[in-house]
Amino acid sequence: MKSLEKVPVRIFANDSDVSVAVAHRIREIILAKQASGRQAVLGLATGHTPVKVYKELIRMHREEGLDFSNVVTFNLDEYWPIEREALQSYYRWMHENLFDSVNIPAENIHIPRGDVSENEIDQHCRAYEEAIAAAGGIDIQLLGIGRSGHVGFNEPGSRKSSKTRRIHLDVVTRRDAASDFFGEENVPEMAITMGVGSILAARELCLLAFGEHKAPIVKRAVEGDISDSVAASYLQEHPNATIFLDEAAAASLTRMSKPWLVGRCKWDDKLKRSAVIWLSQEIQKPILMLTDEDYSENGLYDLIRECKGSYHLNIDVFRYLMKTITGKPTGENDKQKVLVFSPHPDDDVICMGGSIMRMIERGHEVHIAYMVSGCLSVFDHDVERYAEFVREFGEIFGLPQDSEVIDKQVIQFLRSKKPGHVDTLEVQKIKGLIRRKEAVDAAKFCGLSENQTHFLELPFYNTGKVQKLSISNADVKAVLDILNELQPTVIFAAGDMSDPHGTHRLCLEAVLKAFDEYVAGGNAKPELWLYRGAWQEWSPEQIERAVPMAPDELKKKRYAIFRHQSQKDRAMFPGPYDSREFWQRSEDRNKTTAQTYDSLGLPQYYALEAFVRYPLGRSAQWKDELETVKEE
Numbered sequence: 001m002k003s004l005e006k007v008p009v010r011i012f013a014n015d016s017d018v019s020v021a022v023a024h025r026i027r028e029i030i031l032a033k034q035a036s037g038r039q040a041v042l043g044l045a046t047g048h049t050p051v052k053v054y055k056e057l058i059r060m061h062r063e064e065g066l067d068f069s070n071v072v073t074f075n076l077d078e079y080w081p082i083e084r085e086a087l088q089s090y091y092r093w094m095h096e097n098l099f100d101s102v103n104i105p106a107e108n109i110h111i112p113r114g115d116v117s118e119n120e121i122d123q124h125c126r127a128y129e130e131a132i133a134a135a136g137g138i139d140i141q142l143l144g145i146g147r148s149g150h151v152g153f154n155e156p157g158s159r160k161s162s163k164t165r166r167i168h169l170d171v172v173t174r175r176d177a178a179s180d181f182f183g184e185e186n187v188p189e190m191a192i193t194m195g196v197g198s199i200l201a202a203r204e205l206c207l208l209a210f211g212e213h214k215a216p217i218v219k220r221a222v223e224g225d226i227s228d229s230v231a232a233s234y235l236q237e238h239p240n241a242t243i244f245l246d247e248a249a250a251a252s253l254t255r256m257s258k259p260w261l262v263g264r265c266k267w268d269d270k271l272k273r274s275a276v277i278w279l280s281q282e283i284q285k286p287i288l289m290l291t292d293e294d295y296s297e298n299g300l301y302d303l304i305r306e307c308k309g310s311y312h313l314n315i316d317v318f319r320y321l322m323k324t325i326t327g328k329p330t331g332e333n334d335k336q337k338v339l340v341f342s343p344h345p346d347d348d349v350i351c352m353g354g355s356i357m358r359m360i361e362r363g364h365e366v367h368i369a370y371m372v373s374g375c376l377s378v379f380d381h382d383v384e385r386y387a388e389f390v391r392e393f394g395e396i397f398g399l400p401q402d403s404e405v406i407d408k409q410v411i412q413f414l415r416s417k418k419p420g421h422v423d424t425l426e427v428q429k430i431k432g433l434i435r436r437k438e439a440v441d442a443a444k445f446c447g448l449s450e451n452q453t454h455f456l457e458l459p460f461y462n463t464g465k466v467q468k469l470s471i472s473n474a475d476v477k478a479v480l481d482i483l484n485e486l487q488p489t490v491i492f493a494a495g496d497m498s499d500p501h502g503t504h505r506l507c508l509e510a511v512l513k514a515f516d517e518y519v520a521g522g523n524a525k526p527e528l529w530l531y532r533g534a535w536q537e538w539s540p541e542q543i544e545r546a547v548p549m550a551p552d553e554l555k556k557k558r559y560a561i562f563r564h565q566s567q568k569d570r571a572m573f574p575g576p577y578d579s580r581e582f583w584q585r586s587e588d589r590n591k592t593t594a595q596t597y598d599s600l601g602l603p604q605y606y607a608l609e610a611f612v613r614y615p616l617g618r619s620a621q622w623k624d625e626l627e628t629v630k631e632e
C-alpha cells in the first residue's frame with residue numbers, strides 16, 4: 001500500500017479504546033521507571049480529548065494500585081491571565097480530572113502559571129524550561145490538536161525551535177473555548193505554552209484526536225507538508241511520534257475516505273458505492289453517465305475490472321440510491337409506535353421535524369423523549385424576564401407566591417452572577433422549564449399531544465456546568481424505563497459523535513446501552529434509525545433513508561423550530577463552526593442533501609431529511625479492521 005501518511009497513525013473504533021491504549025502505554029513507562037528506581041516524566045494536556053486517558057489512569061490507581069509517587073508532570077499550557085481557582089483554569093482542570101485522584105506528589109506537578117504578572121512572564125517561562133531539563137526531559141508527551149492545528153497553544157506561525165513563552169490565541173481557538181467561558185468575549189486573549197521545540201524534545205509523543213470536527217486538521221497534519229501554519233505537522237519530524245484517532249477524526253485521511261487512491265481495495269458494496277459517488281461528484285457527471293474511461297482515468301480501474309465494466313455498477317448504485325428515497329419515514333404502511341429520542345429539547349424538530357410531521361400525518365403513534373433538560377443553553381436575561389412576569393402576574397391576580405425566592409434566588413442572583421458561574425438550582429429549574437414548555441409547544445405544533453412528550457432529565461447532564469458526567473446506570477435506566485413503558489416498534493436517535501459538548505454522544509451511549517438491555521430482556525427488537533444533530537449531515541454513501549419535503553413542508557418545519565423561542569436569534573452554544581441559527585443550518589442541510597441527490601442524477605427534490613439504520617454489532621468489528629499502523 002502506498003501511504004500518504006507521514007507520521008504513524010493508529011485508528012480505533014472510538015475514543016474510549018484509544019484512551020485505554022494510551023493509558024496502558026503511560027502505565028508501562030511508569031512501571032519501567034519504577035523498576036529502575038527513576039522518575040517517570042509525563043507531559044500532560046488538558047481539553048476534551050485526554051479526559052478518558054486520565055479516567056483510565058485513575059481507575060488503574062484505584063483498582064490495580066498503580067503507584068504515581070515516582071511521577072513528575074509538566075502541563076503544556078495555561079491561559080493568561082487567569083487565576084488558579086477560576087472555573088476554566090487548567091490548574092483547576094488538572095486537579096479535578098487527575099491530580100486530586102492519584103498520588104503524584106504535589107511538588108512534582110508543574111503547570112505554567114496564569115497568575116504571574118506581565119513582567120514575570122519571561123523569567124517564569126525560562127524557569128519552566130529549566131525545570132523540564134532538571135527532571136531529565138519528558139518521557140512521554142500527550143497532545144491534543146486544535147482546529148487551528150495547534151499543539152499546546154502553538155498557534156499558526158509558531159517556529160519549530162520555539163520554547164515556553166506567552167502567545168496570542170488564534171481566533172479559532174478562542175471561538176472553540178467560547179462555551180467553556182460562556183462567550184467568546186470572556187476567553188483570555190493570551191496563554192503561556194510550551195513551545196514546539198519543547199514538545200519535540202520529548203522522547204515520545206502521543207497526539208490524540210477525536211470527532212469529525214478534527215478530521216480536516218488531522219489530514220493536514222498527517223498528509224500535508226510540514227509547515228508553521230499547522231504546528232502539529234512538525235510531529236512528522238519526530239522519531240517516536242504516534243497519532244491516535246477515533247474513526248471520526250480519521251475520516252478525511254485518504255486511506256479512509258478514498259482508499260482506492262492508496263492501494264488495492266476489498267470492494268464490498270459500501271465501498272463500491274463510495275467510489276461511484278465520489279467519482280460522480282469529482283468529475284461532476286450523473287452516475288448513469290459515468291464511463292469506463294472515467295473510472296480508469298480517476299484511479300478506479302481496479303473497480304471496473306472487478307465489476308466487469310461500469311454499466312452494471314452504475315445501475316446498481318443508482319438503484320440503491322433510488323431506493324433510499326421514501327415518503328414513509330418508518331418504511332411501513334402499517335401503524336407503528338415510534339419513539340424519537342431528542343438529546344436536547346429541540347433536536348427533534350431541527351433534525352427530523354419534517355419526518356415527524358409526516359409520520360403523524362400517516363397515522364403512526366409518535367412519542368418524543370427529550371433526554372436532557374437543556375437548561376444550560378438559556379440566557380439569564382430570559383429567566384429574569386420570566387421571573388418578573390411571574391411576580392407581576394401574581395400581583396395582578398392576587399396569587400400567593402414566595403417573592404423571596406424570586407427576588408433573592410433568581411433576580412438578585414442573576415444580577416450578581418459572573419460569566420460561567422453555576423446557576424442556583426432554582427435558576428436551573430426555571431431554565432429547564434422554559435425549554436420544556438417550548439418543546440411541548442413545538443411538539444403540539446407538529447400535531448402531537450402533550451402526553452406524547454416525555455422528559456427524561458438524564459442525570460449525567462445535571463452538573464450545571466458545560467462539563468458533563470459519564471453515563472451511569474441511572475441514565476441507562478431512565479431510557480430503559482421509557483422503552484419498557486412505550487414498547488416502540490421504531491426508534492429514532494441522534495447519531496452524533498462529535499457535538500460541541502459531547503451531550504449528543506453521551507445520549508447516544510445511553511440509548512444504545514438501554515436498547516441492548518431492552519432487547520436482551522426478551523422484547524421484540526425495534527428498528528433503530530439515526531438522524532444527525534444540528535452540526536452535520538450523513539454523507540450520500542451513508543444515507544439509507546431519505547425523506548423528501550416539499551417547500552411548504554420545509555416552511556412548516558421552520559415554524560416548529562421557531563417555537564423554541566429561547567434558542568431563536570442567537571443560541572447560547574451555537575458551536576464554534578457555524579454562526580447561523582439552527583433553522584437556517586437545518587434548511588440548508590436538507591436542501592443540500594436534495595441537491596447532492598440531484599447532481600448524482602436522482603430525481604430533483606426540494607429538501608431531504610436523511611437517516612441511517614443503526615448497524616448493530618459493528619463497533620467490535622470496526623476495531624479489528626481499523627487498528628492498523630502506517631504501512632511504508
Ligand code: F6R
Nearest residue numbers: 045046047048049144145146152
Ligand atoms: C490543551 C492544549 C490544546 C488542546 C487542543 C485540543 O492543554 O494544549 O492544544 O489539546 O486545543 O483541545 P480539545 O481536546 O478540547 O479538543
